[in-house]
Amino acid sequence: MTKVAIIVVVVAIAIAVLASVLRGDPPSNADNAGVPTVLVSARVVGNGTARSCTSNAVVKAVRAGGHIRFACGPKPVTITLRTTAKVVNTSREVTLDGGGKVTLSGGGKRRILYMNTCDEAQKWTTSHCQDQATPRLTVQDIAFTRGNATGERVDGGGGGAIFARGGRLRIVRSTFTGNRCDRDGPDVGGGAVRALSQHRGRAVEVISSRFARNVCSNGGALSSIGVSWNIQRSAFVANRAIGRGANPARGGTPGGGSGGAIYNDGNRFTLTLADSELRDNEAREGGGAIFFVSNDRTGTLAITRSRLEGNPSKGFETRGLPGIFFLGAAAPTITESVLR
Secondary structure, eight states, X not given: OOHHHHHHHHHHHHHHHHHHHHHTOOOOOGGGTTSOOOOOOEEEESSSSSTTOOHHHHHHHHHHOEEEEEOOOSSOEEEEOSXXXXXXXXXXXXXXXEEEEEEEEOTTTSOSEEEETTOGGGOXXXXXXXXXXXXXXXXXXXXXXXXXXXXXXXXXXXXXXXXXXXXXXXEESOEEESOBOOSOOSSOBOSSEEEEOOGGGOOEEEESOEEESOEESBOSSEEEESOOEEEESOEEESOEEOOBSBTTTOTTSOBBOOOSSEEEEESSOEEEEESOEEESOEESSBOSSEEEEETTSXXXXXXXXXXXXXXXXXXXXXXXXXXXXXXXXXXXXXXXXXXX
């Protein structure tokens, strides 16, 4: 090959890479191992004005999938959804990128975002819906407020802002305020986020995000069964678990009330909390900050460089662990952290 031909090839590759970056195609990583590399289409909600950023435009974009950006003008905008935005299971990647200016609202009436690989209404794609690699859902630089999953019953309900079963979920630099789900029930949870059946048991990542004033029977902010979490540089403030009777529900009670901020239940799973703050969360029953129950005692909890302060457990908590109820493997690993 001549020098001229080599230069042409190099330039062509550079142009292709630059185009990929501009489109917002995700970089390859270990989590994508075994999945064919595909170019993820870019979609834009709005035409540069706040008025053009409608509920219908958001719902259509989520249904189509790809990397979704917003062109809603120079000022922050709140888009109130008239129907829940639902991920279609044939999508490989769905990224909602608010650019730090977009808030999605449920208007206090509905869940905001829904993904469920075991819901045939969103297209049946595999025979192992509870453990499939895609869709991969990412929310970044976006806010969710006033989502409400009260009365939702599919797969146990919960998840006022986001319900995600199957595939992968990732939350980056996002804010969740004033979301809710059912007021009572022994296992329903996730005023902000409910996660189930993540691919190959990999952890949901929560990075540099904030959860405030979210409410549910259990897990005022986050709730899961058998799902691991990797939470870094995030804050949980004034979230509440308001159910009554714990799990299993005491006689004469509806059940619930555990995990003011975070509710984790199941068998083998992990919760890793690093460089984070949990403050002024509250549980009517157990675990004002964190409720962690590994039924087969294989689950592990690690807290590093974090502060857990003023998280009352009005029913019960583990001695020596203020704001935490823990049943798992050995004892939690707590490093360079404050619990009080």
